[in-house]
Amino acid sequence: MKAVLALADGRVFEGKSFGATGEAAGEVVFNTAMTGYQEVLTDPSYRGQMVTMTYTQIGNTGINPEDIESKQLYLSGFIVKEYHDCYSNWRATMSLDAYLKENGVVGIQGIDTRALTRHLRDKGAQNGIISTVDSDHESLVKKARAVPSMAGLDLATGVSCDKPYHWTEKLWDLEAGYTAATPDELKYKVVAYDFGIKYNILRCLVSAGCDVTVVPATFPAEEALAMNPDGIFLSNGPGDPEPMTAVIENIRKFVGKKPIFGICLGHQLLGLALGGKTMKLKFGNHGSNLPVMDLETRRVEITAQNHGFSVDIVSLGHACELAHENLNDQTVEGMKHKDLPIFSVQHHPEASPGPHDSHYLFGRFVELMEKGKA
Ligand SMILES: NC(=O)CC[C@H](N)C(=O)O
Numbered sequence: 001m002k003a004v005l006a007l008a009d010g011r012v013f014e015g016k017s018f019g020a021t022g023e024a025a026g027e028v029v030f031n032t033a034m035t036g037y038q039e040v041l042t043d044p045s046y047r048g049q050m051v052t053m054t055y056t057q058i059g060n061t062g063i064n065p066e067d068i069e070s071k072q073l074y075l076s077g078f079i080v081k082e083y084h085d086c087y088s089n090w091r092a093t094m095s096l097d098a099y100l101k102e103n104g105v106v107g108i109q110g111i112d113t114r115a116l117t118r119h120l121r122d123k124g125a126q127n128g129i130i131s132t133v134d135s136d137h138e139s140l141v142k143k144a145r146a147v148p149s150m151a152g153l154d155l156a157t158g159v160s161c162d163k164p165y166h167w168t169e170k171l172w173d174l175e176a177g178y179t180a181a182t183p184d185e186l187k188y189k190v191v192a193y194d195f196g197i198k199y200n201i202l203r204c205l206v207s208a209g210c211d212v213t214v215v216p217a218t219f220p221a222e223e224a225l226a227m228n229p230d231g232i233f234l235s236n237g238p239g240d241p242e243p244m245t246a247v248i249e250n251i252r253k254f255v256g257k258k259p260i261f262g263i264c265l266g267h268q269l270l271g272l273a274l275g276g277k278t279m280k281l282k283f284g285n286h287g288s289n290l291p292v293m294d295l296e297t298r299r300v301e302i303t304a305q306n307h308g309f310s311v312d313i314v315s316l317g318h319a320c321e322l323a324h325e326n327l328n329d330q331t332v333e334g335m336k337h338k339d340l341p342i343f344s345v346q347h348h349p350e351a352s353p354g355p356h357d358s359h360y361l362f363g364r365f366v367e368l369m370e371k372g373k374a
Contacts, residue, residue, distance in 0.1 A: 019100025
C-alpha cells in the first residue's frame, strides 16, 4: 500500500506503508543510531514526534519483550529507508511491522531517508504528516502546516505515572537477565520525578545502590522532602520544558536542601528552576553516536541523545558552570552548580543499548549523596 510523507514546507516523499495504516502527525526528526530502534519506539521523550532513522535497514532484529523503555510506544510515526520483515535475533518474538500495527503506529518505508535528513538538517526539524488514506500532496502539506509547533507544548505531565511506586530492577545481565536488588544493596534513598522516565535510568540508579521511589511530575516537593531522601532525580521527557511552570516551581524547593541529578528534560527543567532559560535548537540531537567532552576530566565520551531543546548556560549567570560540552554543535551538554551538590546532563548516560561511556554519572550522583550523608 502507498504511503506519503508531507512536510510543512511543502517537501513530499512517496513510499510504501508498513506498521499501522491511517494518518499521523508530528514533528519530524532524524535519529542517527545504528541500533536500538526498539528503544527509540518506546522512549516517552518522542511523544508528538515522527522519527526517521538514518541507518538504512531497520527491522532485522525484530522486537523482543526485554528492550522496551516504557509501557507503550509514544512517537506518532516511524520513517525508514528499507524495512526488513525477516528478522533474526535470539530474543525476538515478533516483527517490527506487527509491533507497529499492534500499537497503532503509522510507518512509511522506501523513501530516501538521506534526502529527508539533509533537508531537515538544512531547513530544521518541522512538522509533517504520514498518510495512507490521503495521497493529495497539497492537502497533506496543508494538514502538516496545521500541526501545532513543539515549542510551547507541555507534553511531559501527560506521560508521567499516576501515583508513586517503588522500582527494584537492576541492569540486564547476559546470564541472569533482569533481577531485583536485595534491600542491603540499596544504600541511598532517591525520589525520582517521572516526566516520561526510561526504564534503564531506573535500572542504572538501582544498580548504583539507590532505593528508588518514582513519583508523578506534579508530586509536591514538601511530600518528597518528608520522605527524607538522600537525593532527587529529575527524568527525561517529551515536549518543551518552558511551559511546565508549576513543575519548575516545585523543583526550586529542593535547591539547597538535597543533591539533585537531572537528565535531558530533567536537566532543562533544572536550568529553568535555577533561573536560566531554554531554547529550541534547529534540529536537535537524536542518536547514539554523539561526542561529548567532560570538561572536568577532558575525557571525550560517545553518548546517546534525544533532544530538541537546550539550556542557555549564559542565562544561568554565576550560579552554574558548563560541565559537559557537545563537540558537534558546541551546545550545553551538562552543567554543575558552583556551590551546591547539583548537576545535570543533556545526554542519556543510561543509554540502552549503549554506548555506556557516561554510566559513571550515576556514580557521581551517589558520591554527592554519600557526602551529603556524611
Ligand atoms: N529526552 C528528553 O528528555 C528530551 C527533552 C526535551 N523534550 C527536548 O526535546 O529537548
